[in-house]
Amino acid sequence: MARPPVPGSVVVPNWHESAEGKEYLACILRKNRRRVFEMEFHHVGQAGLELLTSSDAPALASQSAGITGVSHCAWPPLGLLERPVLPPPVSIDTASYKIFVSGKSGVGKTALVAKLAGLEVPVVHHETTGIQTTVVFWPAKLQASGRVVMFRFEFWDCGESALKKFDHMLPACMENTDAFLFLFSFTDRASFEDLPGQLTRIAGEAPGVVRMVIGSKFDQYMHTDVPERDLIAFRQAWELPLLRVKSVPGRRLADGCTLDGRAGLADVAHVLNGLAEQLWHQDQVAAGLLPNPPESAPE
Numbered sequence: 001m002a003r004p005p006v007p008g009s010v011v012v013p014n015w016h017e018s019a020e021g022k023e024y025l026a027c028i029l030r031k032n033r034r035r036v037f038e039m040e041f042h043h044v045g046q047a048g049l050e051l052l053t054s055s056d057a058p059a060l061a062s063q064s065a066g067i068t069g070v071s072h073c074a075w076p077p078l079g080l081l082e083r084p085v086l087p088p089p090v091s092i093d094t095a096s097y098k099i100f101v102s103g104k105s106g107v108g109k110t111a112l113v114a115k116l117a118g119l120e121v122p123v124v125h126h127e128t129t130g131i132q133t134t135v136v137f138w139p140a141k142l143q144a145s146g147r148v149v150m151f152r153f154e155f156w157d158c159g160e161s162a163l164k165k166f167d168h169m170l171p172a173c174m175e176n177t178d179a180f181l182f183l184f185s186f187t188d189r190a191s192f193e194d195l196p197g198q199l200t201r202i203a204g205e206a207p208g209v210v211r212m213v214i215g216s217k218f219d220q221y222m223h224t225d226v227p228e229r230d231l232i233a234f235r236q237a238w239e240l241p242l243l244r245v246k247s248v249p250g251r252r253l254a255d256g257c258t259l260d261g262r263a264g265l266a267d268v269a270h271v272l273n274g275l276a277e278q279l280w281h282q283d284q285v286a287a288g289l290l291p292n293p294p295e296s297a298p299e
Contacts, residue, residue: 004241010277012141016269024092024139024148025265027084084137084150092139096152097279100173102198103183104191105160108216112183112245113155116268121247127159131173138272142280151276155181174202179210179279185217186244189225192234199238208286210278211240214271218244241278243271 007013015021086092101109110132111121117136136153156173163169182198184191195213213234215226235242246267284290 005281010281011273015141027086028137092148092150094150094152097178098154099179100177101157101181104194107183107185107191109157109183113157132157140276182213186215186224186226187217192226210282213240213242215244217247219246
């Protein structure tokens with residue numbers, strides 16, 4: 001895998017807050033509410049799992065892993081759109097990526113994806129019993145060319161128990177994956193100590209895939225089980241991007257009920273920009289357009 005780029009060297013930071021950026025963000029907002037694009041949940045039954053993907057995605061592990069048996073439930077298509085609609089003057093290219101979200105039970109994988117998609121964050125923890133896929137669109141401006149690209153992130157979230165119980169679940173999640181998001185909780189020391197094992201076990205099988213680490217529940221930092229010195233040591237050993245997210249509920253519009261989509265985007269922009277930056281850089285290196293410096297092994 002290519003060494004991660006310097007933050008802000010690939011994607012223009014805070015571009016989403018500019019007048020130009022807000023024009024593009026309007027296509028994923030409607031009256032300050034986030035638009036829902038694609039969200040599906042795939043139950044695990046005794047016979048196995050059915051993997052369903054969007055119409056423009058390639059066939060995945062349901063064909064190669066011999067997965068049979070069906071139990072599928074789709075989320076209600078509340079204003080469901082296939083993709084953002086831009087006026088002709090601002091039409092742009094779309095770059096699509098599959099992202100597998102990994103972490104111990106209870107660290108906030110489902111909550112993180114909900115925040116990234118502008119959805120309600122579950123108040124009570126319920127472990128995902130199958131595979132949940134969620135599509136998030138994010139426009140970003142490239143530093144080198146000044147081009148704006150619409151990034152389409154398809155997040156795959158699977159419960160830890162299901163991964164352990166069903167052997168085919170992990171291969172299905174990893175098939176054609178472009179990036180791994182490894183989560184730990186600042187309030188769960190064990191989840192942080194589990195990161196090296198996850199990185200070795202999962203990402204070790206896919207050396208060319210982007211890897212990022214996210215610490216959840218950062219707003220509860222006063223009760224942290226993971227001090228700053230340990231984060232510094234982890235960064236030095238693994239040389240991976242490490243971001244932080246809050247667990248507080250999203251801000252509301254004036255009605256007190258509806259999530260404020262624009263404010264929600266501001267809360268997660270650093271994660272979406274980070275993903276866009278890492279994935280675009282990796283593609284440029286893979287295409288031979290950028291040099292690939294040697295990667296240091298973890299100490």
